[in-house]
Amino acid sequence: MSTPLEQTEIDFIEEMTLKMEETGLPRIACQILSWLMICSPVHQSFSDLIENLEISKASVSNMTRLLMQMGLIEKIRIHGERQIHFQIKNQAWVDLLEIQTQQVFDLMKISQKGIDLLANKDEFNTLRLEEMNKFYSFLSEEMPQLIDRYKNS
Amino acid sequence: MSTPLEQTEIDFIEEMTLKMEETGLPRIACQILSWLMICSPVHQSFSDLIENLEISKASVSNMTRLLMQMGLIEKIRIHGERQIHFQIKNQAWVDLLEIQTQQVFDLMKISQKGIDLLANKDEFNTLRLEEMNKFYSFLSEEMPQLIDRYKNS
DNA sequence: CATTTTGTTTAGTAATTTATAAACAAAATG
DNA sequence: CATTTTGTTTATAAATTACTAAACAAAATG
Incomplete structure (x- = not known):
């Protein structure tokens, strides 16, 4: 047992x-992310998460998988410990925006299909279209540049 | 009755x-938005939406209200017609991104609170924090500039 | 001002999502 | 290799959300 938060x-x-839930992420995924x-230390074991956040084993299993798929956290092994540990990935938030930028590209393509349809x-x-x-073409061009500019700063 | 789609x-x-649903918007709101x-013509009446999309009156009432609150569509009155009409707002997509940029600002503030906490x-x-x-401070500064640059182009 | 048309709200159902307990599988230990 | 520990999957309960029908309210028409 660990000391309570x-x-x-x-x-x-x-x-x-509360803020992260606005993005549609399940509550427990947000709690894990926030605590991490x-x-x-910066990494927490399976049972650390269960005890500190008072959530079920199944939730930890499912929500850590989700957060890993999103690229926000990663699994690590701690020398001498049997349990898996999780921690926030380096540049997690930058990577997240890069993935979201794909959506901008998709909406640009869809609007072009609409133009062709009419x-x-x-x-x-x-x-309208x-x-x-025009706007999503602009963003498709500019967002990757903006992110690059951040990375090289 | 209008001709079917x-x-x-x-x-x-x-x-x-399908693409817009990824943002968490209800299906029917997405259908109305897509059709508009x-x-x-670019504007559609209450019953146009009901007939063309085969959805209930209540759904039209609720989902158009939601889309108006988001700033994506607007109500207009057509000369000589009794029914309310709806259409996509000018620069709807630019306005949407501007609103979403608030979230970036909030996350910057939250990460600062985390730093203070530690x-x-x-x-x-x-x-991590x-x-x-650093990233959300960068975006809080750059996103409004990017949007301005688009508006003045 | 009674009637019809238009739009909103309410109340209930259907469907989806979230979270868990329990069953199960896999791996490590002694 | 039997036992314990660790983690996943399955089945289900709980909660939320989406959608609609029907009741209601408001406004326009004749």
Whole structure:
């Protein structure tokens, strides 16, 4: 058994969890992520997570898998310890935005399909679609550049 | 009664709906949004939406309200027509990103709170938090500039 | 001002998602 | 190789969300 979390830690987890839930991530995934941002040591074992966050073994198994798939955390082995440990990945947040940028690209493609669709029907009211396509084309070009600029700074 | 949608239109709505649902928006909101991107005329009445998308009156009422709150569509009155009409707002997608940029700012603030929390505990493992804070500070500064650059282009 | 049309709200159902307990599998230890 | 520890999967319960029908309210028409 580990010592229970301090109130300041609970408060931080709650605040960050609330914000991260807005992105659609399940509550427990957000709690794990938030705790991993402030825990010491920086890595936590399976049972550390179960005890500190008072969540089930199954939730830890499922939500850590989800967070790993998203590229936000990673599994590590600690010398001499049997249990898997988890920690926040380096540059996790940068990687996340890079993945999300794919969505921008997809919306650019979809808006182009819309333009083509109206063209085939000799419909000229393409302003909505042109606006959308122009903006997402801009972002598809600029976002990777912005991220690169950050990485090289 | 209006003429039923063409298959190409149905396909477009389905594709864009699928992509937009990834953002957590309800299915019917996505369908309305997608249809409003390609319909002619560009504005659609309450019953146009009901008939064309085969959805309930209540869904139209609730989901158009949601889309208006998000700033993606607007209500308009058509001269001589009793029914409310809806259409995509100008620069809807630019406005949407501007709102989402608030989230970046919030995460910057939260990561700063985490840094302060660890400092108060004389805990020096703040790399995770410093990385997050540095990146979201960068984005809080750069995203508004990027959007401005788009607007003035 | 009674009637019809238009739109919102309420109440209930259906469907999905979240979280867990329990069963199971795999791996490490003695 | 039997036992314990560790982690995953399955089945289910709980909670939330999405959607609609029906009741209701408001506004326009004749």
